[in-house]
Amino acid sequence: MDTAYDQTLDVKGAKCPLPLVKSRKAIGELAVGQVLRVVATDRGSVADFQGWAKTAKNVELISQETGQEAGQDLYIHYLRRTS
């Protein structure tokens, strides 16, 4: 089942910790309850987003998916702003 989201952040090509820093800024601009979809190419972003969600006070990691685009692996993260 597709996860519903309110906004997409494209961080393809960005290196750690840029996907997280940009996501933190983007989620701060969403209303509480809204969902951010983050599209990354960094394999390490899977663990990085899990770690962030464990420690952040206002973020819930709803799901993570993998995909492909033009032969490149994509790592897609869905995050909800909780407060």
Place this chain on the structure above:
Amino acid sequence: MAALTRGLLLHQMHERLTLAGQPQPEDWPHLAAAGFQVVINMRSDHKRAAHEQANATAAGLEYLHLPLPAYELEPEHLALFHAKLNSYGGNILLHCRSATRVALLWMLDQIVYGRRNQAEVEAELRAAGYDNDSLATFSFCTEDYFERAGAPA
């Protein structure tokens, strides 16, 4: 350092500090033989760090796990980093997964505590082998830090 496992990212900043990507288990004895005495791991995974600590200390290296939230650094994180980095006497290998987080921390440390110019620190990172993408990452994250923490005096 020719004996080190191929593929391990190493960026020597000065004679006592090298920034690195993730070492593999077979790297630890080679790192000790290459003259490193201290390993500081900045990755967040505690389970991985426990395994790593066992391998590194078995090779005779002093080990510190120092996970800091690179996505939302605060002045107290930087203060802790500065204190730990300057608390060891030997040659230090400072590592994360891809040697990017550690370089960001080092860059902020040099600007805030070393009172150095950002362009000068960036030039040093470039000379140590960091590419344009990495430097753009450091620049963005440094700007984000100073937006929240206030610009250096």
